[in-house]
Amino acid sequence: MDEQKKDTVNKEQVEHEKPEKEKKKSEKDKLKDEIESLKGEIASLKDQYLRERAELENYKKRIQQERIVERKYASQNVVEALLGPLDQLKIVTNMTVDNDLLKNYLIGFKMINDQIFNILEQEGLKEIKAMNEMFDPNIHHAIDIVKDEEKPKGMILGVQQTGYLFKERVVRPAMVKVNEWSDENGNN
Numbered sequence: 001m002d003e004q005k006k007d008t009v010n011k012e013q014v015e016h017e018k019p020e021k022e023k024k025k026s027e028k029d030k031l032k033d034e035i036e037s038l039k040g041e042i043a044s045l046k047d048q049y050l051r052e053r054a055e056l057e058n059y060k061k062r063i064q065q066e067r068i069v070e071r072k073y074a075s076q077n078v079v080e081a082l083l084g085p086l087d088q089l090k091i092v093t094n095m096t097v098d099n100d101l102l103k104n105y106l107i108g109f110k111m112i113n114d115q116i117f118n119i120l121e122q123e124g125l126k127e128i129k130a131m132n133e134m135f136d137p138n139i140h141h142a143i144d145i146v147k148d149e150e151k152p153k154g155m156i157l158g159v160q161q162t163g164y165l166f167k168e169r170v171v172r173p174a175m176v177k178v179n180e181w182s183d184e185n186g187n188n
Contacts, residue, residue: 128163
């Protein structure tokens with residue numbers, strides 16, 4: 001009988017240990033799942049962090065580039081504002097007069113006008129070459145059409161107003177007369 005009791009006790013103990021092992025196993029599985037979940041979350045957060053970091057670096061570079069461009073073109077508005085009065089002064093100083101005293105004044109004003117243009121050129125102002133050049137709508141503005149069959153189509157034959165670039169930007173396009181003609185005797 002003792003052996004029967006032992007077997008019964010062993011069976012009960014084994015049956016009792018099975019749920020404990022299963023409990024421990026299910027707890028281990030839960031913990032493993034939780035660890036895997038946390039590892040996935042860490043990887044996701046790390047990826048998000050790296051993306052945010054890269055975005056911040058790109059933002060810093062973009063801001064730096066914008067600052068450089070702002071500094072480069074900071075005086076553009078002043079240059080644009082001066083072009084009209086300087087053009088008028090240039091027209092006046094190129095007038096022909098008979099009075100010697102007035103000629104001397106105009107020579108002095110012409111020298112001042114040239115000095116101002118030299119300063120602006122040092123700052124980045126550049127005249128757009130237009131006469132006898134091919135028309136480029138990016139830097140020229142056509143205000144009239146001329147018909148001269150001896151010259152190629154699209155060539156600029158007259159400049160009404162000088163155009164200017166400030167560094168690489170067009171401050172004012174050149175106002176020009178463009179050669180346009182047709183082989184069909186004006187039928188087009």
